[in-house]
Amino acid sequence: PNSTLCGESGNFTLNWDDEPLFVPSDNNTVLWPPVLNPYHHFFFANGYAYAKPTAQPFSPASSPNLAIFLPNLTDTSPRNDGCAHIGEIGAGPRGSDSIWWFDAFSAEMACDNSSGEPCTMIISGYKYNAEAGVELKAYEQTAKLPPCNSGLFDCKLNHIGLEAGFRGLSGIQFEAFVGSQERRIFMMDNLNMGWANNSCDAGLLRSIQKK
Secondary structure, three states, X not given: OOEEOOEXXXXXXXXXXXXXXXXXXXXXXXXXXXXXXXXXXEEXXXXXXXXXXXXXXXXXXXXXXXXXXXXXXXXXXXXXXXXXXXXXXXXXXXXXXXXXXXXXXXXXXXXXXOOOOOEEEEEEEEEEEOOOOEEEEEEEEEEEEOOOOOOOOOEOOEEEEOOOOOOOEOEXXXXXXXXXXXXOOEEEEEEEEEEOOOOHHHHHHHHHOOO
């Protein structure tokens, strides 16, 4: 996020390119390091990791890394990631504080799919409800992504523009499905966002938090 005289404010992009270099100890095993919370103030549900192009078939929108979500690594037991929903990115345990609410504008995405069917991305926006004391779904958008017909080799990400309902959120959830199957692995890069509260006080409070 951008730093100004009023702290962190305005629009920004999450691209995971500043994550540390990861070299697996066993070259015969593909290992993706998890996105550790918080990352640029945001909390990621269990299952989010980051990967270089050499570790997966999709070229990032910005090098060297992109995010990857592994649904088989989600944990439905008492959660320690600060997120209430599988595949969620958001304010996490700080969701009740409006200085961490955000707008989401677009992302580059793809899913693990070499079938003849498109991949359905279901993207849900959540807003913290003070009366209920929890996040409630406020908006949902569906996007169809083409399969990678090259046998999951040299695949491309697809641009998804997010509608105006994804404003003032405490969390955003991404889910990928092919047909009626279970959740699929998906990739994401250049998640374009912005702070919903751009007052000077909010920006300065955000800048105090290192992460």
